[in-house]
Amino acid sequence: MAEQDKKTAYDAADNTTSKPRSKSEFKSAKLSAVKGMNDILPPDSASWEWLEGKVRSLMARYAFRNIRTPIVEPTALFVRSLGEVTDIVEKEMYSFEDRLNGEALTLRPECTAGVVRAVVEHSMLYEGGKRLYYMGPMFRHERPQRGRYRQFHQIGAEVLGFPGAEVDAELILLANALWKELGLTGVRLELNSLGQPAERLAHRAALIAHLEKHAELLDEDARRRLHSNPLRILDTKNPAMKEVVESAPRLLDFLGEASLAHFNTLRGILEANGIAYTINPRLVRGMDYYNLTVFEFVTDSLGSQGTICGGGRFDYLIEQIGGKPAPAVGWALGVERVLELVREHGHAPAALVPDVYAVIPDAQALPIAIKTLQSLREAGVSAQMHAASGEGMGSMKSQFKKADASGARYALVFGADELARSEVTIKSLREGGGEQTAQPLANLSAWAQTLQSNA
Secondary structure, rough: HHHHHHHHHHHHHOOOOOOOOOOOHHHHHOOOOOOOOOOOOOOOOHHHHHHHHHHHHHHHHHOEEEEOOOOOEHHHHHHHHOOOOOHHHHHHEEEEHHHHHOOOOEOOOOOHHHHHHHHHOOOOOOOOOOEEEEEEEEOOOOOOOOOOOOEEEEEEEEEEOOOOHHHHHHHHHHHHHHHHOOOOOOOEEEEEEEEEEEHHHHHHHHHHHHHHHOHOOOOHHHHHHHHOOHHHHHHHHOHHHHHHHHOOOOHHHHOOOHHHHHHHHHHHHHHOOOOOOOOOOOOOOOOOEEEEEEEEEEEEOOOOOOOOEEEEEEEOHHHHOOOOOOOOOEEEEEHHHHHHHHOOOOOOOOOOOOOEEEEEHHHHHHHHHHHHHHHHHHOOOOEEOOOOOEEEEOOOOHHHHHHHHHOOOOEEOOOHHHOOEEEEEEEEEEEEEEOOOEHHHHHHHHHHHHHOOOO
């Protein structure tokens, strides 16, 4: 479905009220996916596998190890980590009560809190710091739109137990290396520092005083957060508040010597590695757990959903969730947005197709055909078998049409004449103009490799 069609459908759905249905209606009604939670179907799923493969390879080169945490976590985990007055906790979480024990549970809206919970619960830092990465679905109840869905997917990298700015830089270099692997250009890096708690307190007082002077220009959300979480106001998307926000005191001006040294060390490493960046003093990110470094990778190619990756340092979150104090830093990228950007650049991988398609004129040939295909698969050849319909195997003509439609490079013909000679006919379906050769079944290993698309 085109994005505009999706938006129209979402708008129509949001303007209707659903009525309770009887059990009989549920039995007969056509079931569809939950709005904003999308199926990923072939051939699109090939792009996801391609991206995941690129990530796994890159993470291994940077010595990161995979971690997988539950999709459902205690609600208290996110309230404690993200902050009670963040949009995620106030408006977007899918939270519910466990019917068996009354426990408050939530579908994870992000994964950093879950990773930290797992690290604390399993004492993973006992033997030293860890470099971890994850992939998986997250859930937020918000209005579906381009690049923003209710079930969305993230890939993230977290480094726990190391305090230095060089680790912040390594994570940024890791993300930048991924953009190169994916062939992406026009992705810019924005940096800021949120300093330490005492520095933010001083800035907070100055920020509140500034905003109070312009109270008549604040929207309802800003007025509500003025004294509970004024830093979030700097992240407003309301154009009417642009001048107020841009003239507000900058947190960078309140940083002490140590915080500035951390920030300048990071900048120096990035510059030494040829990583361009801009300092964005209004960049605060959407969670309360950040301190010192925060950053985002942004593109102008995706409209309003231009942030494809973001993160920063969260040195107090481990203690906040119940562990011994330990520093940490990480980032997460939006898979849907990154894949859309890949398609914008024309780098999406080709749909996966089999190397060979087996044409089987007679069902009596099935045992030897299936045995041959199994041997080819063991040799690394991708093979699709023609499956019988209710009326038999189908004509040779119809089988060759299906072979061609499959995208396979070759058709393997298991005809009676071929099998009588213990051979199979290999017919080119792409290059070669339909050329064909006969190969002995007894010496399959000698010619199997020539069928592979990467041979």
